[in-house]
Amino acid sequence: VEVMNEIALLRESIASIKHRSETIGFVPTMGALHDGHLSLVDYSSSQCDKTVVSIFVNPTQFSPNEDLAKYPRTLQQDIEKLRHHSVDVVFVPDATEIYPPGFSTMVSPPTVARCLEGEHRSEHFQGVTTVVLKLFNLVQPDIAYFGQKDYQQTIVVLQMAVDLDVNVDVRMCPIIREPSGLAMSSRNRYLDGDQRQRADALYKTLALADNLITDGQRDGRVVMAEMNQSLIDLGVDSIDYAVVADPNSLTLMDTITLPAVLLIAAHVGTTRLIDNRIVS
Numbered sequence: 001v002e003v004m005n006e007i008a009l010l011r012e013s014i015a016s017i018k019h020r021s022e023t024i025g026f027v028p029t030m031g032a033l034h035d036g037h038l039s040l041v042d043y044s045s046s047q048c049d050k051t052v053v054s055i056f057v058n059p060t061q062f063s064p065n066e067d068l069a070k071y072p073r074t075l076q077q078d079i080e081k082l083r084h085h086s087v088d089v090v091f092v093p094d095a096t097e098i099y100p101p102g103f104s105t106m107v108s109p110p111t112v113a114r115c116l117e118g119e120h121r122s123e124h125f126q127g128v129t130t131v132v133l134k135l136f137n138l139v140q141p142d143i144a145y146f147g148q149k150d151y152q153q154t155i156v157v158l159q160m161a162v163d164l165d166v167n168v169d170v171r172m173c174p175i176i177r178e179p180s181g182l183a184m185s186s187r188n189r190y191l192d193g194d195q196r197q198r199a200d201a202l203y204k205t206l207a208l209a210d211n212l213i214t215d216g217q218r219d220g221r222v223v224m225a226e227m228n229q230s231l232i233d234l235g236v237d238s239i240d241y242a243v244v245a246d247p248n249s250l251t252l253m254d255t256i257t258l259p260a261v262l263l264i265a266a267h268v269g270t271t272r273l274i275d276n277r278i279v280s
């Protein structure tokens with residue numbers, strides 16, 4: 001595996017892959033890698049000739065009050081993990097490599113970025129669309145792999161790719177979970193023992209809401225009320241949202257039709273957790 005920090009070196013690597021007419025799979029990450037990230041890497045290496053992983057804690061997608069400074073950075077362990085998977089290039093740029101002095105163009109995200117995460121994290125998706133488009137331009141992947149874990153993010157990137165004629169096949173891959181059901185996340189390492197147990201509230205609440213709908217409940221307001229109550233009963237400290245939405249537009253469903261997506265964002269201690277589930 002080749003590890004590189006500079007755009008110039010990345011461009012050389014990409015050019016030589018393209019010269020051999022090999023396909024490129026791309027997995028963008030912020031590092032602190034876990035089995036969720038590695039599952040995306042495995043999808044890529046099984047479907048593409050070469051796999052490029054980026055590790056970049058993107059400052060423009062964090063709000064001033066968020067955890068940019070304390071976001072976990074575990075580069076050596078990340079590279080060690082990637083060595084056990086079929087990865088060809090790891091791109092680890094500094095912030096100034098991606099945002100040099102004078103940088104000022106931002107990608108305005110699609111409408112679907114306004115609700116849910118967009119309401120609670122202003123500027124977040126603008127930072128995401130900007131860095132993802134830049135990385136797509138640099139890596140020129142045939143296929144890019146994103147996790148269902150960040151459901152709205154993946155929908156936003158899909159829509160951006162359509163709207164801006166980006167010639168990349170964006171694929172959404174399943175959520176990888178801990179044995180308890182907790183969705184794997186780099187932020188889970190912030191949780192202590194008691195908090196980790198309370199964090200299971202998200203997964204359990206998704207299962208409960210799925211059961212309600214599968215048993216025939218079609219009133220979205222009833223399901224959403226039950227989700228909020230369940231999260232509180234199971235010990236989360238606060239809830240940003242707990243909703244039933246259309247899987248494409250993410251508009252809330254007063255009357256539930258299938259498929260639907262259940263989405264939750266909640267805080268346990270100072271850690272903000274998200275999870276979701278598709279009901280079909």
Ligand code: AMP
Pocket residue numbers: 028029030031035036037039040145146147148149150173174175176177183184185186
């Ligand atoms: P992040 O490093 O958190 O920006 O995540 C990088 C990519 O990994 C994103 O596309 C995430 O959706 C995906 N990802 C994160 N956690 C998981 C998980 N538990 N299962 C599957 N994909 C994940």
